[in-house]
Amino acid sequence: MKPYYxxxxxTIYHGDCREVLPLEADLMLTDPPYGIxxxxxxxxxxxxxxxxxxxxxxxxxxxxxxxxxxxxIFGTWKVMRxxxxxxxxxxxxxxxxxxxxxxxxxxxSFEEIYIIGNGFSGxxxxxxxxxxxxxxxxxxxxxHPNEKPESLCAYLISKTSAPVILDPFMGSGTTLRAAKxxxxxxxxxxxxxxxxxxxxxxxxxxxxxx
Numbered sequence: 001m002k003p004y005y006x007x008x009x010x011t012i013y014h015g016d017c018r019e020v021l022p023l024e025a026d027l028m029l030t031d032p033p034y035g036i037x038x039x040x041x042x043x044x045x046x047x048x049x050x051x052x053x054x055x056x057x058x059x060x061x062x063x064x065x066x067x068x069x070x071x072x073i074f075g076t077w078k079v080m081r082x083x084x085x086x087x088x089x090x091x092x093x094x095x096x097x098x099x100x101x102x103x104x105x106x107x108x109s110f111e112e113i114y115i116i117g118n119g120f121s122g123x124x125x126x127x128x129x130x131x132x133x134x135x136x137x138x139x140x141x142x143x144h145p146n147e148k149p150e151s152l153c154a155y156l157i158s159k160t161s162a163p164v165i166l167d168p169f170m171g172s173g174t175t176l177r178a179a180k181x182x183x184x185x186x187x188x189x190x191x192x193x194x195x196x197x198x199x200x201x202x203x204x205x206x207x208x209x210x
């Protein structure tokens with residue numbers, strides 16, 4: 001498949017990851033469909049939109065089964081974790097996030113991150129990750145309804161020496177942007193062309209330092 005974008009060590013493929021994989025890479029960092037039939041309730045242009053293939057964990061599990069290296073997989077406690085999970089990290093999204101049942105006295109202000117495989121290094125940190133905040137409103141720069149913070153992706157990537165990072169569910173390109181800022185190469189796959197365009201524009205910007 002011809003890349004949608006390829007420059008400065010970052011490559012984007014527009015399509016279904018099942019038609020593009022396998023690809024050569026050293027670390028997979030991705031936010032796949034969780035299998036919860038999510039519908040966005042944000043007051044933004046994507047309000048009411050759904051996530052493709054989010055009716056089960058089948059696609060998530062297929063991607064994990066095709067991968068043989070280390071991986072970070074975002075997920076939720078609402079479905080079964082991947083069977084090969086070695087550790088679970090908790091991303092504390094901060095007090096500005098979390099909806100769910102408004103009659104219940106706790107909100108869902110966190111997400112899980114599953115660690116799979118080997119090849120991790122660095123200082124020994126807590127498993128609850130705080131301080132990685134994402135813009136909450138589209139009007140203030142949010143590009144995707146399920147966007148992750150660049151600082152969080154950069155932190156996870158920095159726990160490996162992997163030179164090439166793969167994200168089969170790229171979204172607006174946060175994983176690739178973080179990898180580029182760290183001097184790594186990256187490959188992203190995204191089924192929605194509008195997000196490929198957004199990601200390409202983000203990657204065309206100059207490199208930032210964390």
